[in-house]
Amino acid sequence: MSEWEALTKFMKIWQARELLSRRVVRSWLNTRVQKFVCLFLISTVLSVAIAACGSSSASKSDVKLRLVSFSVTKAAHDQIIPFFVSKWKKEHNQTVTFERSYGGSGAQAASIIAGKQQADIVHLALSLDVNKIEQAGLIKSGWENRVPRNGIVSRSVAAIVTREGNPKGIKTWADLAKDGVKLIAANPKTSGIGNWEFLAFWGSVTQTGGDEATATDYVTKVYKNTTTLTKDAREASDLFFLKNEGDVLINYENEVILAEKTGTKLPYVVPQVNISIDNPVAVVDKNVDQHGNREVAQAFVDFLYSTEAQREFAKLRYRPVNPTVTQEVVTQYPKIETLFTSQDLGGWDNIQKKFFVDGAIFDKVLANSKA
Numbered sequence: 001m002s003e004w005e006a007l008t009k010f011m012k013i014w015q016a017r018e019l020l021s022r023r024v025v026r027s028w029l030n031t032r033v034q035k036f037v038c039l040f041l042i043s044t045v046l047s048v049a050i051a052a053c054g055s056s057s058a059s060k061s062d063v064k065l066r067l068v069s070f071s072v073t074k075a076a077h078d079q080i081i082p083f084f085v086s087k088w089k090k091e092h093n094q095t096v097t098f099e100r101s102y103g104g105s106g107a108q109a110a111s112i113i114a115g116k117q118q119a120d121i122v123h124l125a126l127s128l129d130v131n132k133i134e135q136a137g138l139i140k141s142g143w144e145n146r147v148p149r150n151g152i153v154s155r156s157v158a159a160i161v162t163r164e165g166n167p168k169g170i171k172t173w174a175d176l177a178k179d180g181v182k183l184i185a186a187n188p189k190t191s192g193i194g195n196w197e198f199l200a201f202w203g204s205v206t207q208t209g210g211d212e213a214t215a216t217d218y219v220t221k222v223y224k225n226t227t228t229l230t231k232d233a234r235e236a237s238d239l240f241f242l243k244n245e246g247d248v249l250i251n252y253e254n255e256v257i258l259a260e261k262t263g264t265k266l267p268y269v270v271p272q273v274n275i276s277i278d279n280p281v282a283v284v285d286k287n288v289d290q291h292g293n294r295e296v297a298q299a300f301v302d303f304l305y306s307t308e309a310q311r312e313f314a315k316l317r318y319r320p321v322n323p324t325v326t327q328e329v330v331t332q333y334p335k336i337e338t339l340f341t342s343q344d345l346g347g348w349d350n351i352q353k354k355f356f357v358d359g360a361i362f363d364k365v366l367a368n369s370k371a
Helices: 003-059 072-090 103-111 127-135 171-177 192-206 214-226 235-240 253-259 285-291 294-304 308-313 325-334 346-355 361-370
Strands: 061-071 096-103 121-124 152-156 156-164 183-186 226-230 248-252 273-275 277-283 337-341
Touching: 003 226, 061 072, 061 103, 061 285, 061 294, 072 096, 072 253, 072 294, 072 308, 096 121, 096 183, 096 325, 103 127, 103 192, 121 127, 127 294, 127 346, 152 253, 152 346, 156 214, 156 253, 171 214, 183 192, 183 214, 183 235, 192 214, 192 248, 192 273, 192 346, 214 226, 214 361, 226 248, 235 248, 235 253, 273 285, 273 308, 277 294, 285 294, 294 308, 325 337, 346 361
Parallel strands: 061 096, 061 121, 183 226, 183 248, 273 337
Antiparallel strands: 121 277, 152 277, 156 248
8 A cells, every 4th residue: 555545545534533522422412402401391391380379379379359339239248148158169269259349329320430439340220321431431331331230230220218197198299298298318529329319309200201391390399308318228217117207208219128037117109100220230340350369259240140149139029120030029019000211211322311410300409499
């Protein structure tokens, strides 16, 4: 073998060793990288799994719902809420607690709008108050279309309560305008019953053929017989039943029956011309999104329409909105010959502008009645 041939062979052997070394190194590096990538992926998966477990655990923790309602619904909620809490616990292994507030419907709405109460759910005396919360940007428009019955979850009518033996002979709406009658009434600016009773007075004239001049004259005489306007229905009931003030009280039919059950029994009449007192419920969208409890809040609202919940309303003599329960209890209520609604009086937007904004008919009536 020549010297050149030997050198050439040596170079080929060297190149082959270099190539083999590189492959070994590359293989080793690839293995290390693959191991690193594998470990990284495992670590990431474990982290996600742990986070998911943490999220699952959080979803099983206690949830608080803030319910803001009008004054006379407490007895019904006292019965209904434990059923919902038990049902949710059984189905979701999650404990729901309720923070509750009761008061005049108008005052409650104002408090929510001002941010003084962070309500997740409102159950108020009239749709007007829910509309005000919507207009403040806390409830999305169309709230009444996201639940059954246009958002109405409980109903009642107006009742006239008198003293034992009915010494003033009060039997109809017209009798409230008699001289010498002292009426306990609530303020429409703060109270749902205040709105409803004013509309009942007005509608008792306009829905039976009378004109607005006649209605104005009548309600002026009625409020002339009212010495004090209470802030809500419960305060009106306390003045009449507990403090024996007044000759006559206008209140929700269900509230009068509740007073009977607690031992305060007085004669009352449910006028045959009456107004359907429709109480709405709604989720307060902005607040539930901030609190992260929308699912539970919506579930509670839905539960209020259930047969189980509506039967509890009916036990306290609310007029149920669930058709099944309505048929079960229809014979337990006095029949109304002429039952009109807020829509018959123009709808809530028109009612508010016409009657209850500052300087509207109610303010004029009140001023004239005290003149």
